[in-house]
Amino acid sequence: MSKLKIAVQKSGRLYDDSLKLLKDCGIDINNGKDQLKVSVENFPLEILYLRNSDIPQYIEDGTVDVAIVGDNLLIEKQKQVAVVAKLGFSKCRVSLAVPKEVTEDSISYFNGKRIATSYPVTLQAYLDKNNITAEIHTISGSVEIAPNIGLADGICDIVSSGSTLFKNGLRETQVILKSEAVLAKSLQLTPEKEEILEKLLFRIKAVLRAKNSKYILLNVPNEKIEAVSKILPVLKSPTILPLALEGWSSLHSVIDEKKFWEVIDELKRAGAEDILIVPIDKMVI
């Protein structure tokens, strides 16, 4: 039986979360030190550890079948690949930034200026769209240093917390795009590999869904069940179990964690008590 070849970043920003995701999907990974190709025993998968920057080309060639890669890099490299799932980690943006002393916020500041970046294609497309003519200096890293050493008047680079910009006396002026890790696939997969990918995706979706959801249990007087149920932003309808205490019930359901914080006060006002929120490991719907 053939195996699906998946590329994962060898080391860097994507590595830990990529491996955690695969492990959460029940995939046993036993890496030897410096082993760059690992065959998985309990799923038809072969893992290749590669440089993030090389991955888009490998997917387009069909050298690898699928990969976990930063979406911003796929946009930059303009390869013929398909994104099959957003993975919710390594969230960042590609932004323009200027020395903090520059007071101008408008994109027209960059007209006739020099911009250092590792993402020249993304930057050029953005400048063209905004009718800006600038000189692009492509460098492969430590982009934030460029204005300080007189190499550029501004930069275009990845921003996440903003701390690298801040420490280098820069400030973000325009967000060009937002990115996160994605699962991308080759356009040349055989039907057999598509089938393995479907199985992998099924697991990934169950893991991601569970990450954003919580199991909620709360106690409520019977006459208030309807009012409380109406407020709960639940998946289907809640499970209602009678408590040993006469006139009370326990409501169980699954909710989106973010929505829970929005309705907590309303739930209490409507009569909910003893609210428990419990993590969910996997969620198949």
Ligand SMILES: Nc1ncnc2c1ncn2[C@@H]1O[C@H](COP(=O)(O)OP(=O)(O)OP(=O)(O)O)[C@@H](O)[C@H]1O
């Ligand atoms: N500070 C950050 N916060 C969140 N995500 C980031 C951050 N920096 C980079 N990323 C995302 O992680 C991906 C990998 O970044 P990383 O810096 O680890 O590798 P790289 O320098 O692009 O490549 P290589 O593996 O080829 O050395 C980027 O393409 C981007 O999508």
Ligand SMILES: O=P(O)(O)OC[C@H]1O[C@H](OP(=O)(O)OP(=O)(O)O)[C@H](O)[C@@H]1O
């Ligand atoms: O907004 P922040 O949270 O500070 O993150 C942004 C920084 O993170 C990335 O660099 P990284 O640390 O990956 O180093 P690299 O340039 O060697 O890839 C990116 O190139 C920025 O420099």
Ligand SMILES: [Mg+2]
């Ligand atoms: Mg980096």
